[in-house]
Amino acid sequence: MLELTPDLLIRAYAAGVFPMAENADATELLWFDPIMRGILPLDGFHLPKRLRRTVRARPFEVTVDRDFRGTMRACAAPRPDRPNTWINGAILESYCQLHARGLAHSVECRRDGRLVGGLYGVALGGAFFGESMFSTETDASKVALVHLVARLRAGGYTLLDTQFVTEHLSQFGATEIPRAEYKRRLADAITRPAEFHCGDEAALLERFLQSSTQTS
Numbered sequence: 001m002l003e004l005t006p007d008l009l010i011r012a013y014a015a016g017v018f019p020m021a022e023n024a025d026a027t028e029l030l031w032f033d034p035i036m037r038g039i040l041p042l043d044g045f046h047l048p049k050r051l052r053r054t055v056r057a058r059p060f061e062v063t064v065d066r067d068f069r070g071t072m073r074a075c076a077a078p079r080p081d082r083p084n085t086w087i088n089g090a091i092l093e094s095y096c097q098l099h100a101r102g103l104a105h106s107v108e109c110r111r112d113g114r115l116v117g118g119l120y121g122v123a124l125g126g127a128f129f130g131e132s133m134f135s136t137e138t139d140a141s142k143v144a145l146v147h148l149v150a151r152l153r154a155g156g157y158t159l160l161d162t163q164f165v166t167e168h169l170s171q172f173g174a175t176e177i178p179r180a181e182y183k184r185r186l187a188d189a190i191t192r193p194a195e196f197h198c199g200d201e202a203a204l205l206e207r208f209l210q211s212s213t214q215t216s
Contacts, residue, residue, distance in 0.1 A: 004029060004090045006097045013122055013129055014190055016183050018163060021088035024076060029090070037182035038162040038174055040130075045149050046173040047212045054139050055146050056209065060109035060116065062147050062201055068099040071106040071118040075132035087132065095131070098122060105196050107148050109140040117141045119148060126192030127159040128152055145172065147201065150208030155198035159189035 004019065012018060012031070019029040047055075072095060076087035098104035103124065109117035117140020119133035130148075135141035152160060161182075165174045177185075198204070 004094045006094055006101060006103070009094055009098060009122070010103065010124065013124055013127075014186075016179070016186055018129065019091065020086035021091060022086070023084045024088050026088050027090075029088075032163070033179065034164065035179050036176040037179060038165040038169065038176055039182065039185075040149070040160040040162050040169060040172060040174045042149060042153050042157060042160055044173050045212060046171065047146065047209075048171060051139065051142055051146065052209065052212075055143055055205070060111055060137075060140060060143055062143065062205075063108045063110070064147075064151070064197070064201065065099070065105055066108055067115060068104065068106040068120060069096050070115055071108055071120050071134075072096065072132075074115060074118065074136075075120065075134045077134070079134075095120070095122070107144040107151075109135075109137075109144050111137060111140075117144055119144045121148075123157075123194070123196055125190035126157045126194040127161065127186055127189035128157050128196075129161045130163070146208070147205060150204045151196065151198065152194075153208060154204050155196055156192065156194040157189070158192055158194075159185055161186075 017031050017033045019031050021029055072092055076085040095104050104122050106120040107118055108115055116137040117135040119141060121128050121130040133141040162169055162174050165176050
């Protein structure tokens with residue numbers, strides 16, 4: 001079995017492949033290259049009106065890369081709808097090493113200093129690979145997603161990979177494309193320059209809200 005390292009992860013993502021474990025205690029990894037791949041079009045992100053109002057009300061303190069490990073751990077924590085996680089120890093440590101290299105990022109939502117929602121993913125060139133999100137308060141993960149999309153659009157990213165399409169993501173415009181089309185877009189995206197840390201959070205969000213598509 002190959003040791004999971006940051007360099008292996010970089011090669012895998014550049015080829016369109018990503019790992020998951022069967023559960024937190026699993027010592028082996030499964031590698032996925034789906035026939036149909038989920039993406040969230042950055043230029044066609046649908047922002048529901050109710051969520052737009054929530055984002056504007058700023059119920060959470062939103063930060064970027066302040067607690068990557070804590071965000072990963074929260075994503076891996078058991079939930080009523082998902083008692084088991086695909087994030088094992090090897091995945092946690094390897095992605096934290098990617099973060100230390102500036103190739104993985106987190107968006108965090110806090111209430112009164114407590115981490116109550118967030119997400120994390122991997123960035124290569126102009127491609128961002130969303131890995132997981134969590135929420136312990138209503139709309140916290142959704143707010144984190146809006147902030148992520150605002151940052152990706154401002155930073156020059158062209159591809160937001162969601163791996164699969166869920167009901168949760170479909171409300172924002174997530175769709176599936178065939179593997180060959182995904183890899184064509186991926187090959188183009190990873191060659192493009194992009195910057196994750198591309199500006200002030202409030203300014204990026206306001207610019208995004210002014211340009212975003214609203215849905216009911």
